[in-house]
Amino acid sequence: MNLTVFGIGYVGLVQAAVLAEVGHDVVCVDIDADKVKRLNQGIIPIYEPGLEGLVRENHAAGRIRFTMDAAAAVKHGRILMSAVGTPPGDDGSADLQYVLAVAEIIGREMDGPKIVVSKSTVPVGTCDRIASRIAEILKERAREDLAFDVVSNPEFLKEGSAVADCMKPDRIIVGTSSQEAEKVIRELYAPFNRNHERMIVMDVRSAEFTKYAANCMLATKISFMNEMSSLAERLDADVEEVRRGIGSDPRIGYDFIYPGLGYGGSCFPKDVRALIKTAEGVSFDARMLKAVEERNNEQKSVLFDKVNRYFKGDLEGKTFALWGLAFKPNTDDMREAPSRVLMEALWQAGAAVQAFDPEAMQECQNIYGQRDDLLLCGTKEAALRGADALLIATEWKVFRAPSFDMMREALKTPVVFDGRNLYDPKIMARYGLEYHSIGRKA
Ligand code: UGA
Numbered sequence: 001m002n003l004t005v006f007g008i009g010y011v012g013l014v015q016a017a018v019l020a021e022v023g024h025d026v027v028c029v030d031i032d033a034d035k036v037k038r039l040n041q042g043i044i045p046i047y048e049p050g051l052e053g054l055v056r057e058n059h060a061a062g063r064i065r066f067t068m069d070a071a072a073a074v075k076h077g078r079i080l081m082s083a084v085g086t087p088p089g090d091d092g093s094a095d096l097q098y099v100l101a102v103a104e105i106i107g108r109e110m111d112g113p114k115i116v117v118s119k120s121t122v123p124v125g126t127c128d129r130i131a132s133r134i135a136e137i138l139k140e141r142a143r144e145d146l147a148f149d150v151v152s153n154p155e156f157l158k159e160g161s162a163v164a165d166c167m168k169p170d171r172i173i174v175g176t177s178s179q180e181a182e183k184v185i186r187e188l189y190a191p192f193n194r195n196h197e198r199m200i201v202m203d204v205r206s207a208e209f210t211k212y213a214a215n216c217m218l219a220t221k222i223s224f225m226n227e228m229s230s231l232a233e234r235l236d237a238d239v240e241e242v243r244r245g246i247g248s249d250p251r252i253g254y255d256f257i258y259p260g261l262g263y264g265g266s267c268f269p270k271d272v273r274a275l276i277k278t279a280e281g282v283s284f285d286a287r288m289l290k291a292v293e294e295r296n297n298e299q300k301s302v303l304f305d306k307v308n309r310y311f312k313g314d315l316e317g318k319t320f321a322l323w324g325l326a327f328k329p330n331t332d333d334m335r336e337a338p339s340r341v342l343m344e345a346l347w348q349a350g351a352a353v354q355a356f357d358p359e360a361m362q363e364c365q366n367i368y369g370q371r372d373d374l375l376l377c378g379t380k381e382a383a384l385r386g387a388d389a390l391l392i393a394t395e396w397k398v399f400r401a402p403s404f405d406m407m408r409e410a411l412k413t414p415v416v417f418d419g420r421n422l423y424d425p426k427i428m429a430r431y432g433l434e435y436h437s438i439g440r441k442a
Contacts, residue, residue, distance in 0.1 A: 001025070001188055004077030006102045008035060008066065010046060010162065010266075011119055011155045012083030017051060018166040020058035022191040028066045029073040039066040047332040047359050050163040074109035079188060082130075083119040083155070092273035093281075094123050103130040106148075107137025113147040115181050119155050121215075121271060123278050124208045127152050127175070149181035152204045154211035159265065160330030167192070172199045175207020212278075215271040216289060221256040222263045223295040229259035229439025230302075239439025240421055259438045261338035261393060261419040262299035264327030269296070269336045300341040303391060303419045306436050308349065310415065311388075316350035321387035321411070323380055324394025324420075325357035325364050332359040334367060338419065339393040347373050356383040358396050384410035395420040404431035 001024050005016040008030040020026040030036055035045055042059065044052045058064040067073055074080060084098035099120055106116060116134070118127050131150040138144050152175030157165040172189050176182055182201055186193070193199055202210070225243065232239040239259050247254035263269065272293050279286035308315060327337035334340060343353050352373040355364065361376050368374055377383040380398065384390060390411060392399060400422055408414045408431055415434040416423075428435035 001079065001184075002077050003027070003079045003081060003188070004029065004073045005081045005083055006030075006070075006073075006105075007082065007084030007098070007120070008032075008039065008045075009083060009085055010048070010159065011157065012081075013039075013044075013046070013055070014048065014051060014157060014162040014166050015081070015083060015119060015155065016064060017054040017058060018163065019188070020064040021054055021167075023063070024188070025076075026058075026064045027073045027076045028064065029068065029070050030066070031068065033068060036066045036068050048162050049160065049330055054163060070105045071109045074106055074114075075111060077114070079115050079117055079184065080106055080110075081117040081119055081153075086120050086122055088270050088273060091277060093277035094121070094270075094274045096122065096126060096129070099126060099130065100133060103133040104137065107134040108141070110134075110138075110146055110148065114149075115184050116148060116150045117153045117185070118150065118208075119153055121154060121211050121267070121274075122152075122208055123274060124205050124212075127204045127208060149176060149178045150204070151176040151178075151181050151185060152207035153185065154207060156211075156214065159333055160328060169198055173207050173210050174199055174201045175204040175210075176201065177203055212271055212275045215268055216275055216292070218256050219263055219268040219272050219296070220288070220292050222258075222260075222268075223292040223299070225257045225259045226262065226299045226302075226438075227295055232439040233441075236441065238441065242439075259421065260299075260395075261303055261342070261438075262296040264300075264336040264338055265333060266335045269293075272296075300338045301345065302438065303338075303393070303417050304342050304345040307346075307389065307391065307417050310417075310436070315346065318351045318388040319386065320346055320351055320353055321383040321385075321390045322353050322355040323357075323383065323390065323392045323399050324396055325355055326360040326394050326396075329394055329396045330359075332357075332363045334360055334363045337393070340367075342391065342393055342419075343368075343374070347371075354383045354385070354387055356380045357394065358398055381406065381410065386410070386412055388412050389415045389417060392416070392418045392420055392422060395422055404428070404433060407431075408433055 003024050003026045005012045005028045008028050016026045016028050042056045082102045084102055086094040089095040127150045138146055154173055174185050229239040243257050246252050247257055272289055276286045276289050325334055325339045327333055354375045354377050356377045418437040421437045425435050
């Protein structure tokens with residue numbers, strides 16, 4: 001099936017590559033000339049496990065192409081999938097300029113029946129706006145004979161496991177009331193919907209809302225658990241025991257109840273804020289979502305507060321080893337990463353940071369550039385050397401079983417502040433390391 005994907009970002013590229021892999025003929029279009037050129041040379045703009053091979057193989061096989069020629073791209077696809085960004089505007093609401101620009105091009109260039117699929121996370125009502133814009137342009141062109149549908153089909157992939165999530169989706173949400181559109185979308189996703197029915201078809205607005213509700217629910221679980229962790233510390237309980245205790249209830253489940261340094265990334269923070277804004281737009285005060293966000297912002301400072309207390313507010317001239325910069329493992333993404341809040345607070349207090357991350361070193365360099373109080377180290381061991389304490393901000397696998405003897409010897413003070421609860425406090429004590437983690441006794 002011929003498919004066009006607008007926007008070669010995270011969602012667009014992964015989805016396009018996976019659809020090409022099962023045999024569809026995919027054209028990807030983007031306004032970024034450099035990105036298009038590099039992709040045609042097999043250079044992938046993001047780090048995502050499994051993506052590079054997938055893109056290269058399908059590109060070599062001619063099943064996926066990258067172009068800036070939007071007019072030709074509109075003509076190519078029976079399905080036109082929009083996966084362009086919806087960055088937050090100044091007030092936190094989603095900025096729809098790119099989404100509407102795609103609608104504009106489609107309206108101008110389409111010359112046959114099309115199914116427009118909205119993959120981006122867009123506020124409820126956006127698909128209706130896309131449809132109105134296309135209809136307006138077709139009217140101007142006196143081509144109202146051209147049929148089209150706008151379908152909401154939000155993406156649920158996670159950074160770090162995006163390819164696997166796309167290959168084996170746990171649900172495919174399709175928002176449409178058109179039988180024809182449903183039929184075509186079923187054919188598109190048939191390879192992913194073979195063994196059991198994963199497609200959930202609903203009206204357009206509910207599909208758009210489902211995406212926000214899902215992310216906000218997950219963000220709520222995290223903020224709730226972070227709140228429990230702060231309480232556990234004050235009640236002399238261990239939040240890790242509590243997590244296991246409540247997760248065993250299938251109604252609660254074990255997923256997304258890990259306390260930590262707060263959620264980051266490009267999705268949860270943005271989507272929680274956008275839904276708060278959407279609620280305001282319909283004169284509804286989303287108090288629970290506001291609390292989720294507030295709790296998350298506070299959580300990002302928890303590790304710094306512990307460090308600051310430990311050193312009695314005197315961080316000037318101290319050096320801290322930092323393990324983990326990415327907002328979560330298996331990505332180089334540092335958007336809204338807790339590590340940033342931590343580093344910036346340390347710098348503000350006059351301390352320096354020696355950091356290591358398996359993937360996000362370049363990203364960190366891009367964000368902060370060259371500065372005297374930031375040393376990017378080649379290994380996790382190098383980051384420890386001579387540091388006053390070790391701080392952990394991301395739960396990368398390579399941090400899970402370090403040599404604790406080496407850790408103790410390399411640090412100036414044998415103290416570890418772990419924002420991800422990676423270690424057993426008893427083991428740390430055995431190795432002579434003072435261990436502070438989240439929601440557990442020191
Ligand atoms: C999230 C959702 O999980 C995806 O389903 C969704 O498609 C995506 O947003 C999106 O809207 O595009 P992602 O942002 O890649 O995916 O990352 P997650 O794995 O969900 O992690 C988000 C944050 O929550 C991370 O900072 C992570 O450290 C934190 N987290 C997660 C916790 O603090 N505790 C947990 O128990 C789980």
